[in-house]
Amino acid sequence: YSAAGAPIWSFNYIPPFPWVDERVYSICFQPLDSSYAITGITNRFTGAGGPYQVFVMKVNSAGMPLWYKGYSPLMGMPSEAKEIIPMTDGGFVITGSSTAYDAAGDIYTFRISFAGAVVWSNTYGMPGISETSESILFRPADGSLVLTGSANPTGSEDIILSKLAAATGAPAWTKRYFNASGSDRGFDVKEASTPSGFSVTGR
Secondary structure, eight states: OOTTSOOOOOOOOOOSSTTOOEEEEEEEEETTTTEEEEEEEEOTTTOTTOOOEEEEEEEOTTSOEEEEEEEOSSTTSOEEEEEEEEOTTSOEEEEEEEOSSOTTOEEEEEEEOTTSOEEEEEEEOOTTOEEEEEEEEEETTTTEEEEEEEEESSSSOEEEEEEEETTTOOEEEEEEEOOTTSOOOEEEEEEETTTTEEEEEEO
């Protein structure tokens, strides 16, 4: 849409088979080549009724597809994406969750190149504890990524905030914010100032 809300282009990206179920949860703009990338879940790689896996599709500024790829910590195992963000090298970072290594669920975050090749891919979590990631941001000042989501260690969800190295995905720290009165979940994270830090919103 234009700045005034007038339609510019619109596409229905039809899957190759009628049984494919695909949903998009996030879109971002890559200023280096004026492209867009969308991410979500698909079962096109696992068959009718198969588990969902992450997909990323890159389209040009006119909405025409450039490439489409599927991702999971273990191909064929369930995974989902919640947000995609552009990186300064023309690639992207995607965050979400997966049950590939833990049935309870781990945070699943990975970085890809401008062509969709995996630069690094990691899962983060403790065995038997459900962890999810909903949102992520990139901090050029120190080359880090900060994500938010939730952890469910005792049947009650707590907001988590984690900082990773953008170059490798290595964790720098993770904070869990306990609330004995009920469950909380972080849905979005933004960088804050005065004082510097992060702002999280959720439920």
